[in-house]
Amino acid sequence: MPVFTRLRAARRRTRPHTRLRTRLRAAREAHPVAARALRLTVHVLAAALVVGALLMPNTAPALRPDRFTRIPAEAIIGAILLLALPRRPRTVVAALCGAGIGVLTVLNLLDMGFTEYLGRGFNLVLDWGLLDDAQTYVADALGGTAATAAAVGAVVLALLLVAVTALAAVRLGNLLARHRTRSARGALIAGTAWVACAALGVQLAGLPVASERAAGALKGQTRRVVETLRDEAAFEKESRADTFGATPPEQLVPDLRGKDVVFAFIESYGRAAVEDPLVAPGVTRTLDTRTAALARAGFHARSGWLTSATYGGSSWLGHSTALSGLWVDNQQRYRTVTAGDHLTLTRAFRETGAWDTVGVMPGVQKAWPEAEWYGLDKVYDAFDLGYRGPKFSWSTMPDQYALEAFERLEHGRKRDRPLMSEVILTSSHQPWAPIPELVGWDELGDGSVFDAIQRAGKKPAGVVADGAASKREYGRSITYSVTSLTQWLERYGTDDTVLVFLGDHQPLARVSGDRASRDVPVSVVAKDPEVLEKIADWDWTEGLRPAEDAPVWRMSDFRDRFLTAYGSTPHPTGG
Known part of the structure; x- marks a missing residue:
């Protein structure tokens, strides 16, 4: 034998994987029963993983045992396909199909998370950027280390899931090939059973036994992508049409001239705060108490x-919808509308030349070019309000402090013309722990007074893990925010102050419920009776607490109704 041939043979004999195979073979021969049991267990686990992934729902409430007692058509088709292929193509196809099943499982898990927090499934085109926001939220709530660990763990888990399902599919493909006759017979029986169950409408626990869950999920994801791409062009055209786009400045909100107008958004202030049995008692009591206190102040x-x-989140979509008069329900629409010149309710005040305009945005911690689109002459972000106290999880500062800073920096200053303000309050942002407490307005200082309050507050991890605790603390946070805002109005409001405040969205499903509406309260508060007389035909409820059967409008209708109520004349621009 030539020298090089002997060397190659020696290297092959000493390769690590060769030695490993030799040892495994020896172990199987030494313990045949255990080896057979292990092999059977791995086969069963591989089949359970693949079939379970094919039947897996994409919402957490649907994740029940009866969901996995059906016959997946995709498994039958896959088995027939693999039986028809020779070894090498079979391995490649099995690996690709298994990886695809793993990817679909990851998408199902993303759907679960997005449905839980945002009330909708994951959008493959638009939502990748929100994962970064999610990591930031976890960092604010649980710390940077926990956020990094969660992000790394999620990526590793996703990759591992794809790899393991691919390996499981390859193993099952090889198993089918080794027992080709019995496998073909089993596939035929399963296929016949599936067709019979589908034709007869056989159900188990209210679900059809014949399942096409994976195919349906793939079709749903595809449809979502196609609709998103189509929506981009359609919405761009829609955003160019504006009922008040060409209205002359002197014909915009003439009935509010001379008024200081404040548009305030309260984070996560939704219908659940007013109607949920566990949350509502404290919140409604606060709304009624504050209505009476404001009435005493006129x-x-x-x-x-x-x-x-x-x-459940993406508050900026609620803000832009309410103020633009357009239905801005995804990030693509948000980018489109903020890049254009569609008139916002806040910019309408600046267009008149009769108001100074300002934004108070304690949640903004980076560049915010949207200020121009909103028509704000000046924006105070988290770093401009002079706060030196602690953060309260995601919220950079308590609402009471933000409002006092607004008073000090803008609202309380003497000026030549009235002020229009957009104020975003953040203390009711999840995870609702710890929650600030009200202190004396004269004690706020630079916010250091909140150090002890923050340290004594509940820990986010304990609240997030407990649904009942989340509801209780959510209610407390809304009570705090509403009280802070209305006390500010009671303390600093004048005969010419008009306050419009509303929620941006409902809280996540853990608090508002799986089938909750998307309704949020909205209130207009003023001393001047003519301000409320202008909206008498809206048939809204008197006071801060809307009746259960009070009128419900789409949030995108608010801008036009408000502009019309206060004397604005429509001059449309075309689409």
Whole structure:
């Protein structure tokens, strides 16, 4: 034998994987029963993984044992395909199909998470950027280390899931090939059973036994992508049409001239706060108490409902929907509308030249070019309000402090013309722990007074893990935010102050419920009776608490109704 041939043979004999195979073979020969049991167990686990992934639902409430007692058509088709292929193509096809099943499982898990928090499934085109927001939220709530660990763990888990399902499919393909006759017979029986169950409409626990769950999920994801791509062009055209786009400045909100107008959004202030049995008692008591307190100060209110374009999060979609008059329910629409010149309700005030305009945005911690689209002359972000106290999870500062800073920096200053303000309050942002407490307005200082309150508050991890605790703390946070805002109005409001405040969206499903509406309360508060008289035909409820049967509008209707109520004349621009 030539020298090089002997060397190659020696190397082959000493390769690690060769030695490993030799040892495994020896172990199987030494313990045949255990080896057979292990092999059978792995086969069963591989089949359970593949079939379970094919039947897996994409919502958490549907994740029940009866969901996995059906016959997946995709498994039958896959078995027939693999039986028809020779070894090498079979291995490749099995690996690709298994990896595809793994990817579909990851998408199902993303759907579960997005449905739980945002009330909708994951969008393959638009939602990747929200994963970064999710990591930021976890970092604010649980710390940077936990956020990094969660992100790394999620990526590793996703990759591992794809790899394991691919390996499981290859193993099952090889098993089918080794027992070709019995496998073909089994596939035929399963296929016949599937067709019979589908034809007869056989159900188990209310679900059809003949399942096409994976195919349906793939079709749903594909449809979502196609609809998203089509929507981009359609919405761009829609956003160019504006009922008040060409209205002359002197014909915009003439009936509010001389008024200081404040548009305030309360984070996660939804219908659940007013109607959920566990949350509502404290919140409604606060709304009624604050209505009475404002009345003693000369203020009166009318309240109704708006149906938000978002749910559980993505607050900026609610803000832009309410102020633009367009239905901005995804990030693509948000980018489109903020890049254009569609008139916002806040910019309408600046267009008149009769108001100074300002934004108070304690949740903004980076560049925010949307300020121009909103028509804000100046924006105070998290770093501009002089706060030196602690963060409260995601919220950079308590609402009471943000409002006092607004008073100090803008609202309380003497000026030549009235002020229009957009204020975003964040203390009711999830995870609702710890929650600030009200302190004396004269004690706020630079916010250091909140150090002890923050340290004594509940820990986010304990609240997030407990649904009942989440509801209780959510209610407390809404009570805090509403009280802070209305106390500010009671303390600093004048005869010419008009406050419009509303929620941006409902809280996530763990608090609002799996089938909750997207409704949020909205209130208009003023001392001047003519301000409320202008909206008398809205039939809103008197006070801060809207009645259950008060009118419900789409949030995108609010801009035009508000502009019309206060004397604006429509001059449309075309699409």
